[in-house]
Amino acid sequence: MLSPSLVGVGLFLIVPFLLVFVISLTNWNLISDPSFVGLANYEWLFSGNAFGKSLLVTLVFTAIALPTSIFLGLLIAIGLNRGLPGSGFFQLLYVLPWVCAPLTLGIVWRWMLDPSNGIINAILGTRIEWMSNTSIALPTVAFVYVWQNIGYISLFYLAGLQAIPVSLIEAAKLDGAGSFRLLTKMYMPMLRPTTFFVLITTFISSFQAFDLVYGLTDGKPGYPGGTTNLIAANIYQTAFRGGNQLGKASAMAVILLAIILVITFIQQRYFSKRTVYELD
Template sequence: MSAVPASRRARRRREALAGYALLLPSIIGVGGFLLVPVVLVVLISLTRWDLISDPSWVGLGNYTHLLGSGAFWNSLRVTVLFTLMSLPTSIALGLLLAVAVNRGLPGTSLLRVLYVLPWVCAPLALGVVWRWLLDPTTGAVNTLLGRRVEWMSDPSLALPAVAFVYVWQTVGYISLFFLAGLQQIPPSVYEAARIDGAGPVRMLVSMTLPLLRPTTFFVTVTSMIASFQVFDLVYGLTGAARGYPAGSTDIIAAHIYDEAFVALRLGRAAAMAVLLMVVLVAVTLLQQRYFRRRITYDMT
């Protein structure tokens, strides 16, 4: 009688070992490329290091300096403003584009390819191209408008211009997720709504949006994280001049890059990266708490 349980335990151990063996490559990848870098950044944030001399321990000195630095708070403010400009706009346009493509109108296959092209292109290259397009003298945008507009030289227009280019780049990517979510909604749900007399607007507000909440949650969280970390697009648009003009585009990722590789203050750059991670985790948890009781996964 005791041989059967022993054989079962041995089989379970073999299955567990086989499972861990299959997971080992992923565990090594996550540990080597995610957990270890995070730990190293936290340790560097507690030091003063210029990549040349040996690191010196300063404890929480870098964090104290940043919390009292007007430049850091300006970067955080600019990043939040950029996110508030770009995130709702890109999500709304992405949803409307997905609804239009989901109708299967003629030419939607070509349209699907066209609106994804900006997302697959290098953001730095897009930033350089759009800097040419927005040039106040020879840019195509001002030529079409028939007037001279200092898009990237006016502090009141620079950040909205950057947000516009970012929305143009990401709206196709976002619409793909909404399109996938729309195609998971059973057609019978809309047929029942039409029988009850619901119009297109009513079905969009009362049925489509609630059933798309899992997709909306994913898109909102990932897009928010991406908007807080945007760097290369802004780098190309501003011509590598951090915060140009007058600090209006001084996003926090550019500030981290400048502190690390221009000023060679890696400790402060790492501290900013840690503070940014804390902000992103806090905002993500708030979003998860908001969506948790409002999501419907079962559409049968």
């Protein structure tokens, strides 16, 4: 019964990872035969500044996008959970960006943020170089990322809220609990399984963000001045636009996987002792 899934996991996850690890130990440009160089690519990563800068950019991007996405997603879910007229329509509206192709969304937002003819500047009545200003380019990318993902997050939080027994909420209200106390003392503790899942998936997604950045920067990830050079974009640039250095790009991918695994393990350890899955 498990064999179809195991075949899929093996062919599309395990085998590609092993191939990437093997390639990270070679010098290969897709044209000539690969030559074994051992750990030289990893030494190159940690001896230069390019990888460290892209890692820092990714951490800043995640620090902006992750808490903002989760906070806004929770607020939207609480609003939708009230069951007001039109909630179904707004639920569909919030989720719609998440199911669209990130590259397409990036292109559309690039048109909207155009400093001369974009609708955003037209509404604001001023000219702002959203994607050319090194000070606001990364926050702009983070904003679009949040806009795309809050529907996904709110969907899971809404399911978590609807799983909370109504009797518990009514009892808390009878005891005088207001909206803020309900949020901090009841909703948040009972939503920890949902928060754990959303935190893990959103964190991994933010570290792998590429399509959206590619569309927003008009196919020039890192523009302007390397301020949007996320790790995934750096891997792409190194592999296909920097002399086809597949060995170095593969080493970056392996380090990226290691970082994601370590931080995911830390999050799992933190939530494992603070999460209750049974409400009975």
